[in-house]
Amino acid sequence: MTRRHRNRAALxxxxxxxxxxxxxxxxxxxxIDFSVSAIVDALASLLxxxxxxxxxxxxxxxxxxxxxxxxxxxxxxxxxxxALMQALFRNPIVEPGLVGTSSGAxxxxxxxxxxxxxxxVGQSIWSLPAAACxxxxxSTYLVFLLARSREDGRASVVTLLLTGLAVNALFMSAxxxxxxxxxxPQARSITFWSLGTLSGASWRAVEVVAVSTVAGTLVALRYAxxxxxxxxxxxxxxxxxxxxxxxxxxxxxxxxVIVAVATAFTGVISFVGLVVPHILRMLGxxxxxxxxxGSALTGATLxxxxxxxxxxxxxxxxLPIGIVTSAVGxxxxxxxxxxxxxxx
Amino acid sequence: xxxxxxxxFKVGDKALVEGVSVRFDPGRLHLIIGPNGAGKSTLxxxxxxxxxxxxxxxxxxxxxxxxASEIELAKRRAVLSQAVEVAFPLTAREVVMMGxxxxxxxxxxxxxxxxxxxxxxxxxxxxxxxxxxxTLSGGERQRVNFARVxxxxxxxxxxxxxxxxxxxxxFLDIRHQIEFMKKVRAFADAADVVAVGVVHDLNxxxxxxxxxxxxxxxxxxATGSPAEVLTRERIRSVFGVEPTxxxxxxxxxHIIFD
Numbered sequence: 317m318t319r320r321h322r323n324r325a326a327l328x329x330x331x332x333x334x335x336x337x338x339x340x341x342x343x344x345x346x347x348i349d350f351s352v353s354a355i356v357d358a359l360a361s362l363l364x365x366x367x368x369x370x371x372x373x374x375x376x377x378x379x380x381x382x383x384x385x386x387x388x389x390x391x392x393x394x395x396x397x398x399a400l401m402q403a404l405f406r407n408p409i410v411e412p413g414l415v416g417t418s419s420g421a422x423x424x425x426x427x428x429x430x431x432x433x434x435x436x437v438g439q440s441i442w443s444l445p446a447a448a449c450x451x452x453x454x455s456t457y458l459v460f461l462l463a464r465s466r467e468d469g470r471a472s473v474v475t476l477l478l479t480g481l482a483v484n485a486l487f488m489s490a491x492x493x494x495x496x497x498x499x500x501p502q503a504r505s506i507t508f509w510s511l512g513t514l515s516g517a518s519w520r521a522v523e524v525v526a527v528s529t530v531a532g533t534l535v536a537l538r539y540a541x542x543x544x545x546x547x548x549x550x551x552x553x554x555x556x557x558x559x560x561x562x563x564x565x566x567x568x569x570x571x572x573v574i575v576a577v578a579t580a581f582t583g584v585i586s587f588v589g590l591v592v593p594h595i596l597r598m599l600g601x602x603x604x605x606x607x608x609x610g611s612a613l614t615g616a617t618l619x620x621x622x623x624x625x626x627x628x629x630x631x632x633x634x635l636p637i638g639i640v641t642s643a644v645g646x647x648x649x650x651x652x653x654x655x656x657x658x659x660x
Numbered sequence: 661x662x663x664x665x666x667x668x669f670k671v672g673d674k675a676l677v678e679g680v681s682v683r684f685d686p687g688r689l690h691l692i693i694g695p696n697g698a699g700k701s702t703l704x705x706x707x708x709x710x711x712x713x714x715x716x717x718x719x720x721x722x723x724x725x726x727x728a729s730e731i732e733l734a735k736r737r738a739v740l741s742q743a744v745e746v747a748f749p750l751t752a753r754e755v756v757m758m759g760x761x762x763x764x765x766x767x768x769x770x771x772x773x774x775x776x777x778x779x780x781x782x783x784x785x786x787x788x789x790x791x792x793x794x795t796l797s798g799g800e801r802q803r804v805n806f807a808r809v810x811x812x813x814x815x816x817x818x819x820x821x822x823x824x825x826x827x828x829x830x831f832l833d834i835r836h837q838i839e840f841m842k843k844v845r846a847f848a849d850a851a852d853v854v855a856v857g858v859v860h861d862l863n864x865x866x867x868x869x870x871x872x873x874x875x876x877x878x879x880x881x882a883t884g885s886p887a888e889v890l891t892r893e894r895i896r897s898v899f900g901v902e903p904t905x906x907x908x909x910x911x912x913x914h915i916i917f918d
Contacts (some may be wrong), residue, residue, distance in 0.1 A: 320769075406747030545761050548744050554710055556733025556812070557762040602748035605766075 395615020398589025424451020452576030587645020761809030825857030
């Protein structure tokens with residue numbers, strides 16, 4: 317047991333290092349590369365009593381850097397969201413993108429872009445994330461309501477996935493319609509919502525996503541031990557002193573908030589939440605505190621890596637990041653579906 | 661002491677358990693028997709506070725169980741179920757350690773590790789310690805779970821400890837059933853332990869129980885010692901089979917069914 321703890325601590329340390337290395341690479345390389353000294357100069361220009369930053373330095377400070385940081389935060393959110401969903405539904409193949417949370421959040425944000433101006437809401441930086449959360453809650457609730465069986469009120473995973481598919485399609489077509497009638501350039505791009513991209517990154521987005529990611533992860537960590545008990549079943553967890561209903565509400569809310577806020581700024585990025593907890597479980601077991609922390613770090617690292625690939629493969633143009641994550645995620649998903657080790 | 665006072669539990673309009681009042685004393689093994697659909701499992705779940713009765717009260721040492729906090733209750737009440745499915749790869753030791761959850765804060769301490777060691781030894785599952793629970797056989801799993809449940813009830817508190825068994829023998833072969841019941845019997849002998857279980861096999865119930873509660877259609881048909889409850893007329897009317905009683909040495913009666 318203690319040896320396992322040490323192993324997990326070592327893993328978390330290694331993952332943190334990996335995150336830093338990928339962060340360094342992602343601020344250095346891109347449409348244009350910045351040398352280490354250029355990066356240092358650009359950062360130094362922020363210090364007081366320095367000359368105004370040059371154009372290159374401003375590109376670095378206002379585009380490259382926030383994008384890299386946002387990518388870490390969004391990756392962490394999706395990783396944690398996946399870990400929480402899987403723990404809650406006791407199933408390794410659910411993730412936020414599959415049960416409608418992401419597409420609902422994307423719909424909420426698209427609606428905000430199209431109607432926000434008309435209705436005169438949306439002056440605060442929290443309006444967009446709030447709209448995304450509403451959409452995320454709506455779609456997630458819809459999926460669980462529709463997937464619930466009549467007999468025992470519980471959702472089988474097959475029904476859950478199929479319902480998720482249908483609800484995703486519904487919200488994506490609604491987004492298509494909104495994009496069609498939209499005037500806002502961001503909302504007009506349907507690829508933005510359906511495939512995800514970090515090209516719209518800004519410090520404002522970083523600010524908002526940082527709050528939801530950090531707060532959500534901290535709350536989730538507090539409930540990690542209760543999620544552990546849930547691994548042996550809802551009844552058994554109740555016997556161990558866990559208030560399962562309260563746990564479900566807390567975890568679902570945390571999940572919807574962190575995933576929806578991330579989606580509001582980047583569109584739907586699928587499969588990160590699916591793959592990340594799975595890798596971690598293979599490396600260090602199913603302990604949820606390790607899983608949540610590790611998923612935050614691994615999600616951040618993998619999404620940054622995916623973003624780096626998206627930016628470098630067609631330089632100076634870029635791929636939507638969702639294409640990269642799906643290319644890796646879909647095979648893993650299919651593999652998991654075909655394995656009989658898990659109870660569906 | 662555990663007492664059920666006039667318990668009724670319904671699903672929709674149908675009462676699964678109706679007007680049940682029973683007393684369960686510490687230091688004795690109480691087994692609930694009855695045909696399918698008699699409400700045995702439901703009654704155990706109400707007694708263990710998984711289900712809240714629509715009417716009536718469950719009293720743990722004369723205080724209403726609904727008033728206890730979740731954690732406080734979890735330290736003195738444990739339930740062994742039919743079969744526990746684990747959703748993710750967990751080692752057998754991690755499953756046993758779950759039983760210590762109500763007792764430790766964020767990480768298990770030295771006492772928790774020691775309790776787990778001892779109980780895994782006692783249930784002869786130490787060799788599976790690092791094995792994935794999902795790869796164990798039904799009998800091995802049930803031993804691991806029994807170790808987990810007793811880890812939850814370890815050590816004596818200043819109040820009674822309550823052990824519930826919800827058809828724990830379902831997936832065990834006959835040898836494991838008997839070994840299992842012997843261990844339950846031994847634990848139930850402790851003066852501060854109230855043990856209440858559901859079993860299907862009338863012979864096992866007759867052999868191991870101090871008190872038998874016979875349920876039929878959600879109501880108590882009879883309570884008392886095995887010899888008092890298991891009469892020819894009752895078995896015939898409640899279970900719908902014709903029994904033949906065969907004397908069987910010091911372990912009491914054997915019943916053969918027609």
